[in-house]
Amino acid sequence: MQAANGEGMSRNALLFTSVAELESSLQAHSYLPDRGLAIAIYLALSLDKPLLLEGEAGVGKTEVAKVLAEILGRSLIRLQCYEGIDSNQALYDWDYSRQLVAIRAAQAEGKPIDDLFGGEFLIERPLLDAIKKGPDAVLLIDELDRADDEFEAFLLEVLSEFAVTVPEVGRIASQRPPAVIITSNRTRELHDALKRRCLYHWIDHPGLEREVEIIRTRAPEVTQALAREVAAAVGRLRTLDVAKRPGVAETIDWASALSFMGVDGLDAKSALDTLGTVVKDHEDQRIVAAHLQRVLGDDGD
Ligand SMILES: Nc1ncnc2c1ncn2[C@@H]1O[C@H](COP(=O)(O)OP(=O)(O)O)[C@@H](O)[C@H]1O
Ligand SMILES: [Mg+2]
Missing domain, CATH: 1.10.8 (Helicase, Ruva Protein; domain 3)
Structure with a gap:
């Protein structure tokens, strides 16, 4: 039990003592990984690194994140990527219709409008949710190849900081990152900068x-x-x-x-x-x- 005192030690590293243990947990949750995948997951969790999974459709990439969330008893936060996705859909946005209602209500009562950019009008999207939950979440960034270059660059920034500054609210940061699984069906090549930040595993069709x-x-x-x-x-x-x-x-x-x-x-x-x-x-x-x-x-x- 000396590991428990290790400050520099990843919290995740304490979850599985060996690849074999992780493997049997996955199997107990009906996921049968190949050995290489089990090692990749084990290392990603232990080193607090995002895991980039590539492979054809249907080889079990998305399922990895779902099963991990179950095993770890964490919430699964899913960011489904698509063409044209941007930070307003991924990180946070303002609830314009509620702001409008608040303005009208204030006008009707002849009162000054108070804080329109407070937390109550903030819509949290998956990335902000993941930053807030930190180590209590598994963040699934699904099918990143569908998003464009610009979004990938933005994502890289979020992944390196796990913090965001909402100008009107302040800085929100997680003490520890969530477990992150990124998937790509490889309809395009992802950037080296993003890959450098991640561990990588190619999932093949099973034998x-x-x-x-x-x-x-x-x-x-x-x-x-x-x-x-x-x-x-x-x-x-x-x-x-x-x-x-x-x-x-x-x-x-x-x-x-x-x-x-x-x-x-x-x-x-x-x-x-x-x-x-x-x-x-x-x-x-x-x-x-x-x-x-x-x-x-x-x-x-
Ligand atoms: N290694 C595996 N062990 C158990 N079931 C698997 C495995 N790989 C794939 N599956 C099954 O195939 C389904 C599709 O996998 P999914 O993760 O959606 O594929 P992908 O995200 O790669 O397109 C899963 O819901 C699961 O039922
Ligand atoms: Mg999938």
């Missing part, structure tokens, strides 16, 4: 064994045999030249749907009947249908 386990964990009604056939089929499907490769959620949905339909062995008919649970693009469905034997593993291998 066969792990995807089978994920299905069994998330959809326990699916038999081991069916889970294996579905995971193998999705693995082969991902090698086709499709526009959207199915993510883990699609694998789980496909296995659940097949199980629900009473299918215990994947064949051409059951695969085509339920294709909409795993391939959600018309052109991709055509491609899969045209290569169905290969997807089902029936082409000689």
Whole structure:
């Protein structure tokens, strides 16, 4: 228990004594990470660094933040990025309609208007909320690649300070940073300056064994045999030249749907009947249908 006295020691470092412990906590919350991801999360928490997770859609990036919040018993604060997002939507804004009401009320009563830029008119957006909650929060900055360069630069500033000065209110700062998970689907390259501030991990689609386990964990009604056939089929499907490769959620949905339909062995008919649970693009469905034997593993291998 000497660690408890360590002032310079991150508060987070006390939460998990080893990567293995973190790994089993994640598993207990139905998240099965690859070893590299578990190490990255462990280090990010221990060193108080943001963790940047990149990977294709559906590989489990967002889920990391959700599960971490659950495990740590913290609130999850989510900043969903989109094209055109700016600091007013991310940090704070003023409640203009309430200010207007206050002005009208003051005028009607013939009183002077008091503080229009006080805390009561301040709308806290996710970043301000995270600054205030500090170590009691997990901050998820989701799909940062969708935001523009300018916003990324602004974010970098917030991440380096975890403080903000609202001119009318004063400085708000957190003593310790929240745990920060940043995700990107890599539709564009993020800037080096931001990457330098973060630890980085690329999440791949899971390998066969792990995807089978994920299905069994998330959809326990699916038999081991069916889970294996579905995971193998999705693995082969991902090698086709499709526009959207199915993510883990699609694998789980496909296995659940097949199980629900009473299918215990994947064949051409059951695969085509339920294709909409795993391939959600018309052109991709055509491609899969045209290569169905290969997807089902029936082409000689
Ligand atoms: N390693 C994993 N263990 C358990 N479930 C997973 C894992 N990876 C993905 N999933 C499942 O896939 C779903 C989609 O993951 P998500 O985090 O939304 O993907 P992304 O943010 O990368 O697009 C999750 O809700 C979860 O059910
Ligand atoms: Mg996501």
